[in-house]
Amino acid sequence: MERVAIKVYNTMTRQKEEFIPQDGRRIGIYVCGVTPYSHTHLGHARPSIVWDVVKKFLRSQGYDTYHVQNFTDVDDKIIARANEAGMSALELAKEFIAEHLACMDALGVERADVYPKVSEHIPEIIALVERLIDNGHAYAADGNVFFDVSSFAEYGKLSNQKRDELLEGTRFDPDPAKRSPEDFALWKKAKPGEPAWDSPWGPGRPGWHIECSAMSHKYLGCEFDFHGGGSDLIFPHHENEIAQSEAATGKTLARYWVHNGMLNLQDAKMSKSLGNIVNVQDLVARYPKELIRYYILSTHYRSELEYYEGKLDEMSRGWKRMNQAVFSLRSLLRDAELREEVSGEDDAVLSRIRQIRGCIVAALADDFNTAQAIGLLFDLVREVNAYSGRSEAPSRIVLEAAHGVFQEYGRTILGIIPDEPEAEESSLVEPLLDLILNIRQDLRAGKNFALADKIRDSLQELGIVVEDTPRGPRWKIEGVSSDADL
RNA sequence: GGCGGCAUAGCCAAGUGGUAAGGCAGAGCUCUGCAAAAGCUCCAUUCCCCAGUUCGAAUCUGGGUGCCGCCUCCA
Known part of the structure; x- marks a missing residue:
């Protein structure tokens, strides 16, 4: 490679x-x-x-x-x-x-x-x-060995x-057994009550280095x-x-x-x-x-x-935005009607994604500059949010390319983006939520907003956040584990 | 006293010769039944100070100032 x-x-x-x-x-x-x-x-x-x-x-x-x-x-x-x-x-x-x-x-x-x-x-x-x-290079002295x-x-x-x-600026009293004050211990003579091992210089233990x-x-x-x-x-x-x-x-x-x-x-x-x-x-x-x-x-x-206390709370705002973008990408890739081919605009976005990817690799290759890599990941966030917002039917190819970069660098290498939650329970949860949200959509269409909001609030209490988007509602589970805490 | 590092917007933070990434906060706008999310625009003529090198410096050189680490156990 x-x-x-x-x-x-x-x-x-x-x-x-x-x-x-x-x-x-x-x-x-x-x-x-x-x-x-x-x-x-x-x-x-x-x-x-x-x-x-x-x-x-x-x-x-x-x-x-x-x-x-x-x-x-x-x-x-x-x-x-x-x-x-x-x-x-x-x-x-x-x-x-x-x-x-x-x-x-x-x-x-x-x-x-x-x-x-x-x-x-x-x-x-x-x-x-x-x-x-x-x-x-070393000498024994009184059960010790010094370098x-x-x-x-x-x-x-x-x-x-x-x-x-x-x-000159030193603040310790050298061991008198040393030939020279800067010599350091390779082996220390045992003192009473200390763990000790037998050695050619008597019982003792290793020095620090x-x-x-x-x-x-x-x-x-x-x-x-x-x-x-x-x-x-x-x-x-x-x-x-x-x-x-x-x-x-x-x-x-x-x-x-x-x-x-x-x-x-x-x-x-x-x-x-x-x-x-x-x-x-x-x-x-x-x-x-x-x-x-x-x-x-x-x-x-x-x-x-x-x-300092509160630092991570401050940091979490930007971090959540990145995760939100990845979350949107994942939910889009899961169910929306996506185009399978690429068009002119897609090509432009695609090449931008590849460019960002290349810059991330270059940043990490330059003395492991993770700060710069994270900045570039945010460029990708804006790029992909804008794309899926403006495109009627986004191309699967484009979304997968962007998601791939988040997965490879954000998740696998940097480890700052959570894994896609395992869809174990979703065998039941997913159809159930689809059902509920479909009914809610009907209520909204019939302008029964009071009931629609009640459903959303109740789901929120269960830790399920519902967001209405131009492409219909989407949901995520919050607070189940730290991993899922977006 | 010696050695090393750092000083970039309100805050965090990248950037080692080519004209200031990114995030947070803030302001305005768009979308929207509401909420959420998101997008767009604005937000450092300027990078601690002074001098110098250069066509050109946040980036190099010299001199200050301030902070931090190591010189003792430390990731």
């Missing part, structure tokens, strides 16, 4: 580059996942939704994707929380992992191919640490920092295409990953570094430590997943994104 050229902003080079996959077709993606010590918040939803769209877009371009997303389930905060709650650290992590996955499912985020956990990769981590010691930053000349290349300037190096090597090899995560991970997490991985293998860890912007709440970054958190669980219960995705994807992934 024909592929468009895809451009990606690479944090490493600080510019957009043409994306060329390592193996031609199969694309390896490693996205840094969460440390499951607390509830999943909206800030976590952003990279998940962004990468969900990226994967689906890449596949629509004929690529295969292999997506790895880790859970850092061994960590100081998890241990602290677990002690407070009187449960084991791994048990606590397991609960929040389950919640996280459930939240992502509820947001329509496709699952990763693998979700490796630190606790299940201790041997791989130990092997990597040993290798770094053998290479002279020797001075041994890696390229340290700082991702975050563009110079080693001697790194420590090493798990991602070990697990990405295992599942994607020592060099792969995309490495992603929030921009707050650039330093030190990703910088340290690069140091460990590249010092160990001599290969370039990732070819493209892709970082999403932060989600802000009242001008401050949403983060667990600040406590200004919007739970995804709560949000998903209140709003349709397609609306949440629409909100997140309306801003380019690298920009900061603001959230």
Whole structure:
């Protein structure tokens, strides 16, 4: 199939580059996942939704994707929380992992191919640490192992920092066992009451960054295409990953570094430590997943994104208009008398639809510009609304072309347009409603508007919205589930 | 102190050299028994400020100002 050229902003080079996959077709993606010590918040939803769209877009371009997303389930905060709650650290992590996955499912985020956990990769981590010691890039000290930053000349290349300037504004007291303050822990000596594993350096557990190096090597090899995560991970997490991985293998860890912007709440970054958190669980219960995705994807992934109470309600007005257009299209395609051929005017509209489609592909190929793609979808909304409004008998070909674009990009790739509701119960509901509405039409023809309005109001109370159009009445079911909430 | 990013209408937001997408809100109109939905028109001579490069700059360069992120756990 024909592929468009895809451009990606690479944090490493600080510019957009043409994306060329390592193996031609199969694309390896490693996205840094969460440390499951607390509830999943909206800030976590952003990279998940962004990468969900990226994967689906890449596949629509004929690529295969292999997506790895880790859970850092061994960590100081998890241990602290677990002690407070009187449960084991791994048990606590397991609960929040389950919640996280459930939240992502509820947001329509496709699952990763693998979700490796630190606790299940201790041997791989130990092997990597040993290798770094053998290479002279790490040293053991008092039951700990530290990475020797001075041994890696390229340290700082991702975050563009110079080693001697790194420590000037720093606010922590370095561990006295370190040779140099900027060295970081690969293996931490066990403290009483902490989960620990045996190692050549005594009982302990992995340091923060090493798990991602070990697990990405295992599942994607020592060099792969995309490495992603929030921009707050650039330093030190990703910088340290690069140091460990590249010092160990001599290969370039990732070819493209892709970082999403932060989600802000009242001008401050949403983060667990600040406590200004919007739970995804709560949000998903209140709003349709397609609306949440629409909100997140309306801003380019690298920009900061603001959230405040009521934001989604504001966003919902435009979103509903788009869905209304798709809804009209679907109901038109279902029953109206449509022309099966195309005429002169149809041709013009058809070529406009194709043009918009091409622009959407180009927007997504340009550093995954979902905001622009959504803008183009609105152009299509106006185009198709105008067409079906002015045309006596619209052409099926034209309507299907427009609907196809909404389906492929709005629904499948961006996930901002709900699925067509399953017509399961409609076997009975549909003829019944047709019957009622036919009678109502007779009443309207006989100018018995009082009774006609009563029928409409009563149906409304049942959650069925009736709209009279020049082409007769149409109906939709509202509020049955979040999916159907147009 | 170091590194990085951002500043576009009342609000949200695209746009990296060719004369300001899109959405919301607002105004007017059309359609309409009513309601709903929809369409059309209008709504930034101008992109934080100053200087420069250029035939031409929101876009490039230099200098300001303001905000944000990272340098400590963080998506």
